[in-house]
Amino acid sequence: MDQTKWYKSPEMLVALSALFIGVLTAIISIYSAYIDRAYARASVWPKLEIYRSFRGDTFSYVVANRGTGPAIIEYAKINVGEKIIKRWDEVDIFSKIGQSHIxxxxxxxxxxxxxxxxxxxxxxxxxxxxxxIGMELCYCSVYGDCWVVNRNNEAKPTGECFIKNEEAFIQ
Known part of the structure; x- marks a missing residue:
């Protein structure tokens, strides 16, 4: 009887080759799924910008989504000096304005x-x-990635959008 070492037998070489190919295929599949997820997140990445506009006797604040996906605004925080406001009409000069919900x-x-x-x-x-006047908006993508942006358009990633009720702008 031939006493060939177990790893030298043809059946074991075939089995080890199949195992190696299976592990390599699994690694490539996992990496491919990771890349696909990263691409999917990038394809729906929102980017909010806050800017002001004035011309003649018209003044406005505008919020624009310049990203590639929808921006879900979770909260707005607006302050005038040190005072946090809940409505524009809390500022005397803004008693007669047009407004949109933000x-x-x-x-x-x-x-x-x-x-x-x-x-x-x-x-x-x-x-x-x-x-x-200071403004802060917290917004998220459809994948739950969130950012906080201020009037300087500095967007910082955040884990979640949370604000105390007494600080939230409600208009």
Missing amino acids: SSVTLTPEQTVTPLLYEGDLVSDILELDKS
Whole structure:
């Protein structure tokens, strides 16, 4: 009887080759799925921008989604100086304005919303007030990746969007 070492037998070489190919295929499949997920996240990546616009006797704040996917706005936080406001009409000069809801909305790519539109003869006063207004929006992608953006358009990733009720802008 031939005493060939177990790893030298043809059946074992075939079995070890099949095992190696199976492990390599599994690794490639896992990597491919990882790349597919990363591509899927990138294909629906939202990017919010906050900017102001003024011309003649019109002043407005605009929020635009410049990303490739929908932006689900979870909350808005607006302050005038140190005071956090819940509504624009808490600021005396904004008693007569046009407005759009900004909290808890979804913006599709390239969609804009104008949370504040003022038309009147006090634009110079509003431009002075504008220096003390701060805005913060927290938004998420459809995959649950979230960011916080401020008026300087500095978007920072965050694990989740959470705000105390007394700080949330409700308009």
